[in-house]
Amino acid sequence: MFKKILIANRGEIACRVIKTAKKMGIKTVAIYSDADRNALHVRMADEAVHIGPSPANQSYIVIDKVMAAIKGSGAEAVHPGYGFLSENPKFAQALEAAGVAFVGPPVGAIEAMGDKITSKKLAQEAGVSTVPGYMGLIEDADEAVRIAGEVGYPVMIKASAGGGGKGMRIAWNDDECREGFQSSKNEAASSFGDDRIFIEKFVTQPRHIEIQVLSDSHGNGIYLGERECSIQRRNQKVIEEAPSPFLDEKTRRAMGEQAVALAQAVDYTSAGTVEFIVDGDKNFYFLEMNTRLQVEHPVTELITGVDLVEQMIRVANGEKLSIKQSDVKLNGWAIESRLYAEDPYRNFLPSIGRLTRYRPPEEIALADHVVRNDTGVFEGGEISMYYDPMIAKLCTWGPDRGTALEHMRNALDSFELEGIGHNLPFLSAVMDHPRFVSGDITTAFIAEEYPDGFEGVTLDQGNQQRVAAAVAAMFRVAEIRRSRVSGRMDNHERVVGSDWVVTLQGESFEVRIAADPKGSTVHFIDGTEMRVTSDWTPGDPLAVLDVAGEPLVLKVGKIAAGYRIRTRGADLKAYVRTPRQAELATLMLEKTPPDTSKMLLCPMPGLVVKIDVEEGDEVQEGQALCTIEAMKMENILRAERKGVVARITCEPGDSLAVDEVIMEFD
Template sequence: MFDKILIANRGEIACRVIKTAQKMGIKTVAIYSDADKNALHVKMADEAVHIGPAPANQSYIVIDKVMDAIRQTGAQAVHPGYGFLSENSKFAEALQAEGVAFVGPPVGAIEAMGDKITSKKLAQEAGVSTVPGYMGLIEDADEAVKISNEVGYPVMIKASAGGGGKGMRVAYNDDEAREGFQSSKNEAASSFGDDRIFIEKFVTQPRHIEIQVLCDSHGNGIYLHERECSIQRRNQKVIEEAPSPFLDAATRKAMGEQAVALAQAVDYTSAGTVEFIVDGDRNFYFLEMNTRLQVEHPVTEMITGIDLVEQMIRIANGEALSIKQDDVQMNGWAMESRLYAEDPYRNFLPSIGRLTKYRPPAESVSDTCVVRNDTGVFEGGEISMYYDPMIAKLCTWGPTRDAAIAHMSDALDAFEIEGIGHNLPFLSAVMDHPRFVSGNITTAFIEEEYPEGFEGAVLSDAQLNKIAASCAAMYRVSEIRRSRISGRMDNHERKVGADWVVQIAGQDFPVRIDADKTGSNVTLNGQTLRIESEWVPGQTLAVVRVDDVPITLKVGKVAGGFQIRNRGADLKVFVRSPRAAELSKYMLEKLPPDTSKLLLCPMPGLIVKVDVAVGDEVQEGQTLCTVEAMKMENILRAERKAVVSKINAVAGDSLAVDEVIMEFE
């Protein structure tokens, strides 16, 4: 076995690999850029090598710099994680030439599966079900229209070298096929330097389901069941689960066997994933093969009990698989939520800054519940603009799907993050969504259920009652504390009132509190709820038992009440005396400033390009400038016709959120 492995990555996946290597008794080497000198993966590794400036194209993906780090430390193997160099055939070749083992795919498999046209042809030859379409070179828009008619609308027009949703269009008629072909071709050329386009049938009611495979260099291959990855936003996965709530045993077996057949057809070794699109009738079609470890691999580990990183290391060491197909069990259900540094209330724009608070729920393992959090950050650390905005992957396991969802909902409620925007409320809202809970999901779930963007979850009346009663009891505790500190009374129990009005979500809840030594009976809306909690003022997380059922509230301060987050809803909750509540209707609401004539920077980022000048008349939808943040370029467009009166930023400027880029007459 290897004595030392270098991890050619950063963040949560680097930390994840280090944990398994340490468990196996293998020393680890981290690499880091200027931005990551204090990163968690650097602290966890036995050694760390600095490899350059913050931008990845000057550090993490510069093959020569990674090779220098390998030579400096004497690492015998390299685990690439995912992203960066994980599917770079030149990197794999450089390692091979140096005599260093690559804990990843062989060069041939990388090249064969890295091109969508080639991979589909190989899949067809291996007997894998593929989407009807045309894989040849398409000369022009007229030919694209002809092929689209032969395949049958709707069709998907895709870039051969594409990924991340770029170079992809859906066409329902000839005009859309003509326009989509040209748009995809242009986008593919600019994004990948490869403008080859192919056309295939667009699958309706699509679900994204993928099969995990393990193959060694001795001809052995197995599949570790499936993952459902249909909850996606802009073709990026958000929530994954294993197994799928949609597949039956026969479909699972057929997909698994075809996935292994494809992997072996390209002499694949390591832990890879064959992705399929599945229609409403359980017809499945090959989408692509990711030859590297997937982001969502933990849910497979949780239902099978197999450490995929350990298997990758053993395969790279030349060992034969010790697991047979019949050994692979499927125990319970697992969920994964991707926690991103992005603001769901601002169209999921990236957010950067210092994590002033980062307190994930405690990891735990029992016969009925597992909570796992794969992360690469820590409280006080910085979220950089240079890398992917993922903060953590929160995973839960339960004996059933309903149990796994319930554990995830509780874990999300208990996750404390402050200092940056984050998508915790959105993840919670999805977990509680009736359609998700039912398992009736497709890849269009988010755009169908949140067509206008995310504005917070709407809680049921029953949940609002619980929160109102809890906040009333908590406010009473705060009032008692204030009375004691001020020294205004000797017998505070007699002075703190029993009647209050809780104002929440535009509703008034008159409540009466009858307290005893262990809790309070809170009466509202004709019902009495028993409230018990050990919360004390100043704590930012409250676990409250309502009629002996626990709920977790994220608690912040506002004058006269609390800022509460629960189940995807962010709520201001005011607790007032009946007279103060009556008078509150006369309080003027402070209106936000008028920014209609300003272009504000929507996120902390770098101005890449300014497309207009002072005095220009711009039209609705016209490009104004481009802002880069977290590996993504964001084009800012005019919302209406206007004249540019002032420009405050130029290309190369780094701006904070809401800084004024330009002004209009």
């Protein structure tokens, strides 16, 4: 077995590989850029090598620099993780030439499957069902429009060397095709150094389901079930689960056998993933093969008990698979939520900054449930503009889907994260969404259910009452403590009353609290009673309570006359007042926010790539105004209404902060 492995990656996947290597008794080498000097993967590795400036194209994807780190460290093998150089055949060739083992497939398989055009042709030859489209190279936007017309709208414009949602656009007409073609080429060039583009039919109402394969160099190949990856935004997966709530055993077997046949057709070794699009009638079509470890691999590990990273290392060491297809059993259900540094209240635009608080839920591995958090950050660390916005992958397992879902809800509510915008509220909202709970999902789920973006969650009446009961009991505990600390009265019962009015999300609840040493019973004016117990202490940012016999987890922040509460996707202000205070509060004027309707504000920190208008231009609704690049994605900002450009306050190449003014209108 290898004695030392270098991980040619960063962040959570580098940390993930290091964990398994340590378990196997293998020493690890990390590489890092300027921005990652104090990163978690650097701390976890046995040694670390600096490889250059912060931008990935000057450090992590510069083959010569990585090879120098390998040589200097004496590493015998390299695990590439995903992204960066993981599917770069030139890197695999350089390793082979240097006599260093690549923890991944052979160069030929990477070349064949890493190019989406070639892989589709090979899939067809191997008898794998494929999506209609044009697999030739497309030279310019005019040719793209002509081909799209022949294939039939809608079409998917994709980067041949792409992955992770980069270089992908859906076009529904000629204009969108022209614009999408150019944006896809730009993203592909900057992310992969390869701007080749192809076009295929976009299957409406599809599910994105992928098969995990594992092959060795002795001719053995198996599949480890499927993953449902249909909850996507901008072609980027957000929530995954295994198995799929949609597939039956017959379809699973057919997809699995085709996936293994494709892997064997290109002499594939190591772990890989064959992605399919599946329609409502369970017809499935090959999308692509990822010749690497997938981001969502933990859900497969949780339902099969197979450590995929360990298997990759053993295969790279020349060992035979110790697992046969008949050994693969799918046990229970696993769900993964990708926690991103993206602000859901700003249309999921990237957010950067320091993690002033980062307290994931406790990791648990019990017979009846599992909570797992794969991460590469820590409290006090920075989320950089240079890399992917992923913070963590939170996973739960249970014996069935309902149990896994409930543990995920509680884990998300318990996840403390402050300092940046993040998608925790959105993830929580999806877990409670009726369509998701039922399993009736497609890749259009987010677009269909949140067409105007995510604006938070309004709790139903029952959950509002539960939160109101919890907040009233918590407020009373805080008031008692405040009275004791102030020394105003020895008998705190004369100071702290029993009658309160709790106001949240536009609703008011009149309550009376009957307290005892073990908790409080909250009486509502409609006759409802709720027993509240908790060991919460005033000032704690997380409250774990039992309300009416059911667990309730709240993230708590103090505000005047109440708390800021976050739970189940809702972010609300809960005010607790005496009846007289509540009566007077209705007479208070609300503060009006400033009018920014005549300004184009930068929605996220980013770089101005292009400005499409000039001062004095008349613009129409929907017209492109400028392009901002953030975290390797291009974002086109458009006019919300007709107007005239009065002033432009920046130029291409400028770095802007969130809410910085880009231009003003008359």
